[in-house]
Amino acid sequence: MFNPELETKKIIQFIQDYFEKCHLGGIVIGISGGKDSAVAAALFTKALGPERVIGVTMPCHSIPEDRNDAIKVADFYHFKLINVDLTNTFDTFHKEVEQLEDFVESEDSNINIKPRLRMSTLYYIAQMVSKKEQKTYIVSGNGNKCEEYVGYFTKGGDSVSDIKLLADFTVEEVIQLGEVLEVPKEVLYKAPSDGISQKTDEDKLGVSYKDIAKVIHGEEVEKEVLDNITKMHNGCAHKFNIPTYRRDENK
Amino acid sequence: MFNPELETKKIIQFIQDYFEKCHLGGIVIGISGGKDSAVAAALFTKALGPERVIGVTMPCHSIPEDRNDAIKVADFYHFKLINVDLTNTFDTFHKEVEQLEDFVESEDSNINIKPRLRMSTLYYIAQMVSKKEQKTYIVSGNGNKCEEYVGYFTKGGDSVSDIKLLADFTVEEVIQLGEVLEVPKEVLYKAPSDGISQKTDEDKLGVSYKDIAKVIHGEEVEKEVLDNITKMHNGCAHKFNIPTYRRDENK
Secondary structure, rough: OOHHHHHHHHHHHHHHHHHHOOEEEEEEEEOOOOOOHHHHHHHHHHHHHHHHHEEEEOOOOOOHHHHHHHHHHHHHHOOOEEEEOHHHHHHHHHHHHOOOOOOOHHHHHHHHHHHHHHHHHHHHHHHHHHHHHHOOOEEEEEEOHHHHHHOOOOOOOOOOOEEEEEOOHHHHHHHHHHHHHHOHHHHHOOOOOOOOOEEEEHHOOOOOOHHHHHHHHHOOHHHHHHHHHHHHHHOOOOOOOEEEEOHHHOO | OHHHHHHHHHHHHHHHHHHOOOOEEEEEEEOOHHHHHHHHHHHHHHOHHHHHEEEEOOOOOOOHHHHHHHHHHHHOOOOOEEEOOOOOHHHHHHHHHHHHOOOHHHHHHHHHHHHHHHHHHHHHHHHHHHHHHHHEEEEEOOOHHHHHHHHOOOOOOOOOOOOOOHHHHHHHHHHHHHOOOOOOOOHOOOOOOOOOOEEEHHHHOOHHHHHHHHHHOOOOOOHHHHHHHHHHHHOOHHOOOOOOOHHHHOO
16 A cells, blocks of 8 residues: 555655765756656755755746746745756757758657756756765656656656656655645646646657556556557667677677 | 677677667767777678768867867768767857856866767757658767776766667777777777867876776786776766665665
């Protein structure tokens, strides 16, 4: 049985143990305005105190509502929130690639570069703050178990981080942790979306997080749904294991 | 005994098998002007034919010599080389973060964002070419075993890729593969450097690649050198394994 009160306590202990063992200064965390980053930030705030938590919003041609929700979360947990607008950086990059002789506009390219620019920004800020504070700040990864199961993340983007709190919890379980932590309701119950493509995650995936959780837990779902989810799961193996030439395996 | 002729053949076979199995269109590879990317590009060219190899130079406040060496490599193996200058993108990003209330100039931040922007660019181009060719192009990772052993790479930067050819070979062995592949001498025997900090890798590491290879192979080195290399090796564990909360491990 999933016990969100107990898990909350254990995650907080996990954070405190790790930060003490590694003599870390604090955490830098991207705050998207969605529930995963809100729950992770809440956990870090409870574990370390708000003064060791630095939230970052990184709009990039984004809708303003997400930043407003991020501000709500930061205000509620009293951690510092800084804003790095990546719109100009993206546009400058885009102008550069547009000049390529073989340039074609690719929606996939334009969508996926954003989480990569955000990851780059979080690490930039983490090293900057580490220098300032003379203590190491690390970067939080906020993905949940459902996203990881179907590969719904950008390789080299939101999947790159230094500590992961929620990777073992389904979306439903993250919401239950958020209830224990009193995450503002309008954030906790918002339909998950990447804030980039203007569609919800579930629209884009074509399956529901509820069904993904069922498959993870070995519960029954419609055959077609199971097939879709299994196909996504198998199709993302390359995101986890990079095929690498090893001399002994290739005789 | 290391047999570079045999390994060259086996790596070429490894590439052909993987690309066939996954129905891949071709490879996108960052060409730095150094030997690792030259050797990897040579292997892909031999395995797939030059028309399925796209080299990318990505200067970012870089010295022009490196790009000239990259052009030499592309000309020699007859693959296409495209140039995406990241200087303006970096400058635009820097202008954005400079405005932060708590901004401090950090050399670490400025150095590490460059490989991350380069990785982002390679994936941008790979998805763009995939759209154009209607076949998937993937991104090459060019790191060697010595760099990996001491953690001399940027997490979320040059370490993110879709296929790795050289990760099981020391620097000395990569050079021997390069000799078999007839990599232009001025590239193959150039002192390795990141092309960013204007220092050679060995200056920055404080140890030689030869000594790192000895430690990997269990051969004797001076105690102080061994201590340094072991310290680097142990110190980079966090780059490979992200600490992740798992409910069962944290009872």
